[in-house]
Amino acid sequence: xxxxxxxxxxxxxxxxxxxxxxxxxxxxxxxxxxxxxxxxxxxxxxxxxxxxxxxxxxxxxxxxxxxxxxxxxxxxxxxxxxxxxxxxxxx
Numbered sequence: 001x002x003x004x005x006x007x008x009x010x011x012x013x014x015x016x017x018x019x020x021x022x023x024x025x026x027x028x029x030x031x032x033x034x035x036x037x038x039x040x041x042x043x044x045x046x047x048x049x050x051x052x053x054x055x056x057x058x059x060x061x062x063x064x065x066x067x068x069x070x071x072x073x074x075x076x077x078x079x080x081x082x083x084x085x086x087x088x089x090x091x
Contacts, residue, residue, distance in 0.1 A: 005034070005049040007079040010062055012072035014044045020089045022066040023058075027087040030054045034082070037090035049084060 010019070015038050023036045023046050032050035039045055046062060048055055065071045 005079040008046040009075040011043045013070040017068035018066050026061045033084035035088045
């Protein structure tokens with residue numbers, strides 16, 4: 001099984017609503033590795049590596065977000081592979 005990495009940009013009301021923690025929790029549940037961070041424009045970036053099926057499940061959950069969030073747009077692009085041992089929140 002091959003590993004795929006995707007860079008996901010989530011726009012909407014996604015900062016200050018525990019969105020990065022939500023992404024981290026679900027990524028770890030799905031055994032996806034990578035990171036998430038807030039962007040200066042108010043969006044959140046998620047960089048995720050794992051099996052295609054795992055990433056699709058994560059992306060589906062990112063469309064929903066935590067209860068206080070409002071997800072307006074989720075943009076997904078393939079990314080170059082990076083080695084990560086865990087899924088972390090970047091500050």
